Amino acid sequence: MTSIEEENGSLTLKLWLKPKNPQCPVCGGSAAIHGYYSRRLNHATFANRRCTIIYQERRYKCKICNLTFHEDNPFINTSEGLTYETKINILKDLKYPGATYTNVARRYNISVTKVLRIFDSHVRIP
Template sequence: MSTVNYTEIIFKIKEEYIKYTRVNEDGSVHFTLEMPVAEQVCPHCGASTRKSKGKRPRDVKFGAIQHHTVTATYLQRRYKCQECNHTFIEKNPFVSRYLRLSKTNMEYLFRQLGEKGSFTEMAKRSDVSVSTVIRYCSKLAIPKPAQLPTVLGIDEYKGNADGQIYQVIITDLRNHSVVDILPKRDTRALIQYFKTFS
């Protein structure tokens, strides 16, 4: 039998963090995760502490593997600083604060942006809603280039930035890459944008 821990390779879940595993009839997998008590640094005063102050359950979506969803209940531990009496949550490799989407699932979601496919297909593969995919994609920012390429492509597309129905995408036609995206498609907005380059 193989001793390779695929949950750690794929989802960054160490075997010692898994308290329970449940495989449902539909093939989906659910973990109960808990990290051991460990030395923590207080984010308020920088003191070290090991004083645990209970755990709170968090639902985390890890995506899908072989078309079966992987979810977890993460029993996130809270600590109390003995120097300043502040409480804070432990650091973990699974999920960022306030989010339900695991770090590995977010990485997978953004890797899919390099492939052809719709938001609906991306959502299905990552086991999230279409609106979640759109929300995360809208957070991506394309840095403004220092200079423009020799050959530009300018086109409009439907979007929702700044309350506008249509936006403008500027592309480098020779390298087949996006140069920038402008929130408005009117002539004045284009002139103002191009004035910023020598």
């Protein structure tokens, strides 16, 4: 979801990820949305105008142990590839019968090539 605001001829693009139902990384309990944290991602040029992207990072709070944590997102920590948790989730998802590289890639917002690379580097087929 995005919204665009214009100010002095420059564009500000706000975006949110679709809400998921995450599990608490500590106790595995279900979590509720706790709030949003604005992260300024980058400046880009869009149609010769300055464009700022603001990513509204969603924070969750565990209903059981009250831990607050942020959602997995494709924007932060992408220089190193993916977070460890994401890799584990990808490998878990690939185990489901009927899972395809394309589906998994779309779910995690990464390229099919990257999914293949993760699979190849973590799974040994005898």
